[in-house]
Amino acid sequence: MESSWAENLPPNKRKLIEELVRGREFTNQLKNLLNNLTMNNNDDGSDAAGDLVAKILGSFSETLSILSTSEPDEVVKASPCGEDARKSEDSGESCKSSLKDRRGCYKRRKTTDMYTKITRNLMDDGYAWRKYGQKVILNAKHPRNYYRCTHKIDQGCQATKQVQRTDDEPPMFRTTYCGYHTCKNLLKAPQILLGSNPRDSAILLSFETHDQQHHDSTNIFASASIKQEESRDEEIPGPDRTHNHPSPDHFMSPDLTTFESSGPATSTFSGSDRGDVISEVYSCTDSTHNLDMDLAFHFDDLPQFINF
């Protein structure tokens, strides 16, 4: 049924769907493989499982790459922030000529696409960041830290992020990503995908735009969690996991779309008052973790770009 409605989509969106379907197929294979491993306790399959995981990650990377390049006009639209904005202003009257007087001469981000994720701990997202500022924020106990891509200078990468510790108890870290990476120096896959401490991995991703005038704005939501299997012997001491912070298996997107990690790998395509929706649930299970990834796309307004 996917092909019927996808036929009318632009090629890049069709490619996106194909990649998602591939990811689903790989994940199903991985699931079966891991199930067999669990039953047979056969360690020989771990390499094959690793290959499948790599394929899954590659599929997602390809999808995100497509999304990041599918709307060149929007990329241009996002340029007024950061260095380019200052360069453009330099030709005008708003910035003084001396280097010292250029300090603070910029345009505040307003229409730049961004997304926020909340994590229990600070985690490596695979990119090299350089801190360039810290500000005390009104009504916040903790300062906000500002980071830009390390390769801003040598490769002109415009990606930035802001990290702020919340006032919650236990403390959470709100990381807001602005712009997208154009650099080629991804150090490694995001830690969230595999290999991270499961109890550090409850995240909320909310992709959003501040451009209220365009309906082609970002409306993509993704959530992922790696849940640790229930085990009395490994009960996590310390932070209360049941109150005042996002549950690892329950997510809510900015438009109140709720995601729950559960059930077998499924793929659904349905309509809504906001257009066609593709919802993919990816699940894999090994002896110690459940890995669930839910993706929901509104295809009538694909994101301009995504970063992980």
Next chain:
DNA sequence: TCGATTTGACCAGT
């Protein structure tokens, strides 16, 4: 020595 971090200054937006 050089890259990263700190921190006060500056400016745009509200």
Next chain:
DNA sequence: ACTGGTCAAATCGA
């Protein structure tokens, strides 16, 4: 006037 985002000189540290 106030707040937040960024710059860049000063400082730190490997």
